[in-house]
Amino acid sequence: MIIKKSELSSFLDKLTGQYQVLAPVKKGLEFYFQPISSGVQADLSYSNSVTAPKGILFPQSETLFNYDVQGETADMQECLDTGKKVIFGLRPCDAKSLVLLDKVFHGEKYQDPYYLSRRANTVLVGLGCGEPRGTCFCASLDGGPFGTEGLDLLLVDIGDKYVVEVVSEKGASFLTGASLPLAGKDDRAAAAKAKETAFQACTINLEGLKEKMDVNYDDPVWGFLHEKCLGCGACTYSCPTCHCFDILDEVKDSTGCRVRNWDACMFPLFTLHGSGHNPRPTGKERFRQRFMHKFKYFVDNYGAFACVGCGRCILNCPVNIDIRQVLADIKAGGDEK
Ligand code: SF4
Numbered sequence: 001m002i003i004k005k006s007e008l009s010s011f012l013d014k015l016t017g018q019y020q021v022l023a024p025v026k027k028g029l030e031f032y033f034q035p036i037s038s039g040v041q042a043d044l045s046y047s048n049s050v051t052a053p054k055g056i057l058f059p060q061s062e063t064l065f066n067y068d069v070q071g072e073t074a075d076m077q078e079c080l081d082t083g084k085k086v087i088f089g090l091r092p093c094d095a096k097s098l099v100l101l102d103k104v105f106h107g108e109k110y111q112d113p114y115y116l117s118r119r120a121n122t123v124l125v126g127l128g129c130g131e132p133r134g135t136c137f138c139a140s141l142d143g144g145p146f147g148t149e150g151l152d153l154l155l156v157d158i159g160d161k162y163v164v165e166v167v168s169e170k171g172a173s174f175l176t177g178a179s180l181p182l183a184g185k186d187d188r189a190a191a192a193k194a195k196e197t198a199f200q201a202c203t204i205n206l207e208g209l210k211e212k213m214d215v216n217y218d219d220p221v222w223g224f225l226h227e228k229c230l231g232c233g234a235c236t237y238s239c240p241t242c243h244c245f246d247i248l249d250e251v252k253d254s255t256g257c258r259v260r261n262w263d264a265c266m267f268p269l270f271t272l273h274g275s276g277h278n279p280r281p282t283g284k285e286r287f288r289q290r291f292m293h294k295f296k297y298f299v300d301n302y303g304a305f306a307c308v309g310c311g312r313c314i315l316n317c318p319v320n321i322d323i324r325q326v327l328a329d330i331k332a333g334g335d336e337k
């Protein structure tokens with residue numbers, strides 16, 4: 001099937017009547033995923049959003065439930081979001097990140113109803129990357145600029161139209177009644193050509209990384225890798241796979257609400273105990289934890305790196321720490337001084 005670019009706005013207009021539609025919206029020079037009320041607000045001429053669309057399914061701050069305590073009893077209202085949503089135009093790396101988050105929030109031991117409710121009610125319409133950014137390395141992480149993992153539909157830009165590829169049953173039923181024209185032979189050939197060229201641009205060498213991280217907890221390399229890091233958390237807050245959170249109660253008289261907020265291993269308070277002891281007392285331990293979690297512990301627990309190569313941490317770091325260089329330095333190891 002195809003969507004002509006000249007008809008994209010009216011296609012989205014129709015969707016907004018049935019779903020909450022979230023799409024890239026330009027603000028200043030940057031793009032953010034935001035709810036749109038009209039198709040003209042969406043702008044697919046973007047490389048990627050500043051923050052990951054992960055926040056639509058796992059918000060930075062959300063109320064889990066409200067309560068009112070009366071004597072020994074309490075009324076409780078759970079805040080499950082069951083609204084139907086479409087995330088339109090997300091990049092393949094960000095769709096793959098949701099497959100990784102599924103492993104955490106839809107695990108054997110732990111099921112997160114808040115994330116799962118949004119996930120089940122959301123259609124993911126991806127947009128392949130014809131021109132990946134210089135900071136992208138998705139193809140080294142079992143993904144690619146036109147990867148389909150996690151998606152329901154994939155759009156491939158072929159100039160004046162998008163070829164729409166159906167990836168899942170959810171995607172197929174989403175298109176029922178859309179009356180889109182079928183892609184012709186030339187359209188399909190143009191889509192195949194667009195895919196060929198983009199893949200090569202997104203690779204780095206991660207061979208041997210996990211094996212190295214299995215044995216390098218005390219490597220001297222950790223003593224200097226963190227030195228530039230400010231501990232600001234911009235990398236973790238913009239990362240599509242980071243998922244650490246904190247839960248607290250906000251209480252007024254007999255009523256209150258339980259709130260979940262993102263947190264980050266790069267912050268000193270994240271592991272500070274009530275006793276005053278902090279098992280990760282300096283930037284060295286916190287920096288090491290970020291990399292150990294993504295490239296060792298997550299692999300041990302779930303069989304995949306917790307990174308999709310989106311490059312946001314590279315672009316957002318105020319002191320230009322580049323994860324690709326850090327990974328190369330980790331592999332090379334440090335010398336004993
Ligand atoms: S660690 Fe960096 S490159 Fe990897 S997914 Fe997170 S933000 Fe993207």
Ligand code: SF4
Pocket residue numbers: 228229230231232233234235236266316317318319320321
């Ligand atoms: S964005 Fe850069 S400076 Fe900030 S915590 Fe991450 S690595 Fe450190």
